[in-house]
Amino acid sequence: MRYRKFGNTDLTVSEIGFGAWAIGGNAMVGTTPIGWGAADDEESVGAITKSIDNGVNFFDTADFYGLGHSETLLGKVLRNNKEVLIATKVGHRNIDDSIVLDYSKEHIMDACEASLRRLQRDHIDYYQLHSARVNHLENHACIEAMELLRQQGKIRHYGLSLNTFSPAPEAAFMMQHHVGNGFQLVFNLINQRAAPLFQSAADAGYGIIARMPLQFGLLTRKIKRDSVFGEDDHRHFRLTPQIIDTSLNALESVAWPICRKYGISETTLALSFILGFAPVSTVIPGIRTSKQAAENTAGLVVLSADDMKILITAYEDHFKNVVTLMEKQG
Numbered sequence: 001m002r003y004r005k006f007g008n009t010d011l012t013v014s015e016i017g018f019g020a021w022a023i024g025g026n027a028m029v030g031t032t033p034i035g036w037g038a039a040d041d042e043e044s045v046g047a048i049t050k051s052i053d054n055g056v057n058f059f060d061t062a063d064f065y066g067l068g069h070s071e072t073l074l075g076k077v078l079r080n081n082k083e084v085l086i087a088t089k090v091g092h093r094n095i096d097d098s099i100v101l102d103y104s105k106e107h108i109m110d111a112c113e114a115s116l117r118r119l120q121r122d123h124i125d126y127y128q129l130h131s132a133r134v135n136h137l138e139n140h141a142c143i144e145a146m147e148l149l150r151q152q153g154k155i156r157h158y159g160l161s162l163n164t165f166s167p168a169p170e171a172a173f174m175m176q177h178h179v180g181n182g183f184q185l186v187f188n189l190i191n192q193r194a195a196p197l198f199q200s201a202a203d204a205g206y207g208i209i210a211r212m213p214l215q216f217g218l219l220t221r222k223i224k225r226d227s228v229f230g231e232d233d234h235r236h237f238r239l240t241p242q243i244i245d246t247s248l249n250a251l252e253s254v255a256w257p258i259c260r261k262y263g264i265s266e267t268t269l270a271l272s273f274i275l276g277f278a279p280v281s282t283v284i285p286g287i288r289t290s291k292q293a294a295e296n297t298a299g300l301v302v303l304s305a306d307d308m309k310i311l312i313t314a315y316e317d318h319f320k321n322v323v324t325l326m327e328k329q330g
Contacts, residue, residue, distance in 0.1 A: 001014050001015065001016065001054060001055025001056065001297060002014075002015045003015065003057075004280075004281050004282065005207075005281070006126075006157075006181070006182060006207035006281045006282070007181055007182050007202075007205050007206045007207030007208075007281065008181070008205035008206075009156075009157050009181050009182070009207060010156075011085060011125060011126065011156075011157065011207070012057075013057065013058040013085060013207075013281055013282040014055055014056045014057045014058050014282060015275055015282060015283065015300070016056060016271065016282070016283055016284075016285070016296055016297050016300075017056060017058035017059065017060055017209070017282040017283065017284040018047075018048065018051050018056050018058065018059045018060065018284065018287050018293075019060055019211065019284035019285055019286040019287060020059055020060060020061035020065060020070045020073075020074060020286075020287075021035070021036065021061070021062070021065045021070065021286055022035070022036040022039060022286040022287075022288045023039050023041075023044040023047070023048075023065075023066070023069075023070050023073055023074075023287075023288060024039065024061075024065035024066020024067070024069045024070035024073075025038060025039040025066045025069050026038045026039070026230075026232040026233075027065075027066045027067045027069070028232060029067075029094045029097060029098065029099050030097035030098060032099065033231065033232045033233055033234045033236060033237075034064065034065075034067075034099070034234060035065070035066060035232065035233070035234065036233055036234065036235070036286070036288075037229070037230050037232050037233040038232070039066075039288060041073060043288065043289050043290075044073055044288065045073070045076075045077055046289065046290040047287045047288055047289050047290055047292060047293050048073075048074065048077045048078070049077065049290075050290040050293035050294060051287060051293040051297065052081070052084065054293060054294065054297040054298065055297065056084075056293075056297060057083065057084050057085055058084070058085050058087065058282050058284070059074055059078065059084060059085070059086050059087065060087045060088075060184070060209065060211075060284045061074055061086070061087070061088045061089070062088055062089035062090075062092070062128075062130055062161075063088060063089065063090055063092075063111055063114065063115050063118075064089070064092035064093075064094075064130065067094060068114075068118055071088060071115055071118035071119050072118045074086065074119060075118050075119040075120040075121070076120070078119075078120075079119075079120035079121070085125040085126065086119060086121065086124060086125050086126075087124070087125060087126035087127070087128060087209075088115050088119065088124055088127065088128070089127075089128040089129070089130035089161050090103075090107075090108050090111045090112065090115070090127065090128070090129065090130055091103050091108075091129050091130035091131060091132055091136075091142075092130050092131070093107070101131070101132075101136070103129060103132050103136040103139070103141065103142040104141055104142075105141040105142070105144055105145040105148075108141075108142060108145035108146070108149070109145055109148070109149070112124065112127065112149055112154055112155065113154075116154065122153075123153055123154055123155060123156060124154065124155045124156070125155075125156050125157065126155075126156065126157050126158065126159065126181070126182065127146065127149065127155040127157070127158045127159075128158065128159050128160060128161040128182075128184060129142055129146070129158075129159075129160050129161065130161050131161060131162070131163055132160060132170065133163065133169075133170060134169045134170055134173055137170060137173045137174070138173070143177075143179050143180075146158040146179075146180070147179075157181040157182065158180055158181060159174070159180040159181050159182035159183055159184070159206070159207070160174060160180060160182075160183055160184065161183075161184040161209075161211070162183055162184060162185050162186075162194075165186075165191075165193060165323070165326075165327045166193075167183070167185055167186075167193070167194055167197060168196070168197060171183055171197050171201060171206075174206075175200065175201070175204045175206070180206070181205075181206060181207060182206050182207035182208065182209065182281070183197070183201055183206055183207075183208055183209070184208075184209040184211050185197065185208060185209070185210060185211065186210075186211055186212045187210040187211075187212075187213070187274060187277075187280070188210070188212055188213045188214065188215045188219060188270060188273075188274065189215070189219055189251075189255060189269075189270055189273050189274075189311055189314075189319070190215045190218065190219065190247060190250075190251075190315075190319045190322055190323065191212070191215060191319070191323050191326070192312065192315040192319070193323060195277070195312075198277055198279040198280070199279060201279060202278075202279035207281040207282075208279050208280050208281050209281060209282055209283075209284060210274045210280050210282070210283045210284070211284050213270055213271055213274050213283045213284070213285050214267060214270055214271075214285055214286070215247075215270075216235050216238065216239055217235075218239070218244070218247050218248075218251070219251070219255075219266060219267065219269075219270035220265075220266055220267045220270070221251075221256070221265075221266040223239070223244060223248075224244075225241070225244055225245055225248060227239075227244065237329060238326070238329045240325070240329060242325060243322060243325050243326060243329070246321065246322050246325065247319075247322050250314065250318035250319055250322065251266075253318070254310065254311070254314045254317075254318055255269060255311065255314070258303075258307055258310070258311070261307070262301050262303075264299055264301055265295065265299070267285075267295055267296065268295075268299045268300060268301065269303075271283055271285065271296065271300060272300050272301045272302070272303055273303060273308070273311055275300065276302070276303050276308050
């Protein structure tokens with residue numbers, strides 16, 4: 001495992017981190033699935049342990065993942081391990097079976113205490129506003145809360161987990177006001193919309209976390225054209241047959257030949273591609289099993305400049321239309 005500095009902070013993070021959304025289990029808010037279907041806690045513990053064995057030191061979760069269960073599970077396994085870094089998020093709530101965004105100062109302060117209890121920690125290494133938009137930031141209450149939590153020693157650093165499809169306005173606000181320390185951005189071989197932010201964020205001293213590196217599994221080649229997802233899996237409504245078919249057509253013509261060239265798996269190609277961007281601090285694939293922990297932390301390669309160019313060019317030529325389809329699904 002290799003490590004990178006997280007922006008201008010004192011954090012040094014593993015290139016591959018642990019995305020802990022899926023281990024939250026099959027939580028629902030009303031009839032809306034907010035997880036990846038059922039998860040086996042024993043299997044999740046094995047995934048966490050194997051990841052640590054393979055050098056992972058950065059774990060990313062949220063208080064909304066499993067409605068607290070992801071944090072609770074990480075707290076159970078990592079409570080005595082002070083070497084690892086934990087990032088979590090705040091802002092999403094389940095109120096009367098509806099998803100409500102709450103970035104009020106009062107909620108953030110209370111939610112941080114609740115997260116600390118579940119994580120069994122006295123501080124959070126990196127605290128994130130979960131999908132906050134410009135209007136929330138302009139209110140300043142959420143920034144005031146983050147600064148106060150940092151002064152109190154409850155958090156070390158903070159930042160934004162940005163919108164999936166249009167992260168630029170929020171990032172620009174943070175950089176213009178010189179607040180926060182990092183951005184969590186959706187970035188992968190298919191969805192490259194965030195790429196224009198990389199250099200400006202890095203130049204301004206912000207760390208970058210690349211989330212959804214495998215695009216809900218599309219980039220692992222394990223999803224087939226006839227794949228069906230349970231109603232407790234958010235992919236049930238996000239990965240339509242059209243999105244799957246269009247994605248696989250493009251990947252088969254552009255990406256998979258590069259896998260054969262390097263003798264690597266599709267998963268390894270997807271992760272190696274993202275790490276080919278120097279401003280990226282860490283990549284956080286969702287890890288549910290020990291096998292996935294092993295697959296996601298071994299065999300990474302440095303792609304040639306020519307192959308990086310092929311994959312970057314493929315966004316405009318092939319994948320941009322797929323991202324537009326995904327945006328319509330939410």
